[in-house]
Amino acid sequence: MTWLVGTIGIWLAAWALNARLAASGWARTTAGKLAVPILFGVTILVLWEGLVRGAGIAPVILPAPSAIAAKIAVSLPTLWLDFSQTFLKGALPGFVIGCGAAIATAIAIDRSPFLQRGLLPIGNFVAALPIVGLAPILVMWFGFDWQSKAAVVVVMVFFPVLVNMVAGLQASERMQADLMATWGASYWQSLVKLRLPAAMPFLFNGLKIASTLALIGAIVAEFFGSPIYGMGFRISTEVGRLGLDMVWAEIAVAALAGSAFYGLIALIERWVTFWHPSQRH
């Protein structure tokens, strides 16, 4: 009971502190912008720890954060092996191939309004489909190693990026296009100098969606056959062995990797599309 009362006490105190921090001028500094969400995250962990200990929840149901942290500390080599298999070999090449192919396709059909009108509705439709259902089929086709995982990721990321890229290429304004024409710019010149830059905000929208899909796709595909390492493999195997601390360790790694990947793309976006209104604060 003391655990519960204590936990709730800490939670309330931290929340009050956060509210004061957010209201104060300090919240506008970079440090403040980082401190508030971190404090919130820490509070959640404390709450979780307190609930698990206070309510006596069995570790085979939900392990405490401290137990998960301990597990992470002792299994770094395994986690790295899994991470490199799933993320570096599965998700990343799949992401690069899928996005690259989507961008190339968008540019290739750029000169054919007929193909665009044909592909766009279909692309929009496919982008909304539960592609994960293809995972067992692709594992059957491409084998159990990382190739099939990359294939799932390619299919998952292709359509959202394609749709955004096509929309982006049409985003430059009529007046700007006319201006390029008056300067006697060729198709390629106006593509490189005007329309590709103008497409960037749209492209990055697609890339951001694709970045979260990539990791999910690679992990789901591992459920349907894999070598004996990889994040999806470890998660499904350890659930069967009741090694829930290891499962959560993998989830933590996945969240970390996914957020870092997303953050990286957001950073590149800020750098590439510095001129766009959404980047001005």
Add this chain to the structure above:
Amino acid sequence: MTRALPVLTVLAGIVAIWYAAAVWMNATWIFDQAERNGQTVTWAEVIPQTMDQARPLLPPPHQVAAELWKGVAGQAVTSKRSLVYHGYVTVKGTLMGFGLGIVMGVLLAMSIVRFRVMDMSVMPWAIISQTIPIVALAPMILTLSSQLGISGRDVPKAIIAAYLSFFPVLVSMVKGLRAPDQMQLDLLRTYGAGEGATFLKLRLPASMPYFFASLKVAIAASLIGTIVGELPTGAIEGLGARMLIGSQFGEPLIMWAALFAAAILAGMLILAVGVVERLARARMGVPA
């Protein structure tokens, strides 16, 4: 017609590529079989055989269409073998998750716009939450909800669906509720409008276009969540469960039919959301 022609052309192209791929992929097996039996076969013999295998690597379109037709029209809709029945199970989960996701997304967005501390502390975690692979959480959501005394698999499935669908709603609503500019806010202040009135009369109406735009994304996400929830966790009924059973018992046709049923379902749901959106916009006097 001018709009349909390009789409039909592309579709025809896809079907042609599909047939070619089916011949190419399914032929390997026939050659292997012939080799095991010490025979030789020619392509002229192989091609017809690639069109009607019982467990093809890639079933040609007409086989999938036939299986789909059998599942939809070949049975009473209440039968467990009917794809309509399983589609209904999946739609039920999807809509529950969709509703839950909308409520969560809107409530969170409201408090984020209202309270600065919520904005600063919750928003980054909402983004991080989407990078966690939901499939990893699915089994735990199941056990935890059974521990909380929730029986059945509808609720856990809906939670998984809501987990994926709340995010687009949240992001759009935050944008939408902040859409009114300072001048409009100032105007309402001069009218002496309180916080509640500002919210109801200005912020909420202003957010509606954003809200509806997010619904299409959210319903698709919700369907994906439901199928993921059915696929590996206690596959009992629903389209995801049929995909799994099809995979396990080496019945690719069942799997492909379920996949296409899911695709058709996705199309119908998005269409329905589109209709609701158009009706709402018309009522609100937004030019289409």
Add this chain to the structure above:
Amino acid sequence: MKKLMTGAFMAAMATGAQAEDVTLQLKWVTQAQFAGYYVAQDKGFYEEEGLNVTILPGGPDIAPTQVIAGGGADVMVDWMPAALAAREKGLPLVNIAQPFASSGMMLTCLAETGITAPADFADKTLGVWFFGNEFPFLSWMGTLGLATDGSAGGVTVLKQGFNVDPLLQKQAACISTMTYNEYWQVIDAGISPDQLVTFKYEDQGVATLEDGLYVLEDRLADPAFEEAMVKFVRASMKGWKYAEANPDEAAMIVLENDQTGAQTENHQKRMMGEIAKLTAGSNGALDVAAAERTVATLLAGGSDPVITAAPTGAWTSVITDKALAN
């Protein structure tokens, strides 16, 4: 929130303790592997004992051990290696009955790979199920002295999915199959038995006990629960013996209960026929010698044994003694 959680938790425990409602968690999806329970349900054997039994099918992501730990089931069907491993993890599972007398697990290899004996596994790729089913395999490789970490001279292990594709697509030289299920899918796919080489765990002397009934140890202290389990085991065994005697009818009962509607009569009837061979000779009582052999096999698991010490109290004959007495 917290109050609510404990409250609900208590409520869940309380309903679980009510004697006559019994929830059974299966190890896998509805199929003839669990025919006995479905027959007992369908034929009213549970009802005759005054039980109201709910059968929960499993799936690839459902660990029966986790469900029972979470209070989602009173009794579960699982394999002894998984149950013993969970027991070492601190989940006190006890075997109360063992309807399966022998093991149905085997490795099925393509003859064209040149494998004729277990010694030939070296440097080959073998497909294995994980999710708690990998323990017998790891023990076997341990006894053979083959490393499973991918080092030279050992075997390359792949986690096979839920079907036999790795063998058909030649991604693996051998895959795990059950005599009652996957083996026949290989045959159905058009590969004839003489193109296959099979190694039954039973023949290799590394068999471990499969489908048994397990409950949490502390619940057995409650006489009402014990009483319910006696009734449950008695009715279940009656169901199993009925299924053995009437395999076709049993298969149809299973098919009736398959909510996915994707199972076929052909598969289920054949599976029932094979399952009957495994349950034959078991009256439900655990053969302690077989259980000890399972433990010995698991302890022999080489460098990374499945369990580190022989368990104590992992099985009890209390339930079967009473259930079979009258």
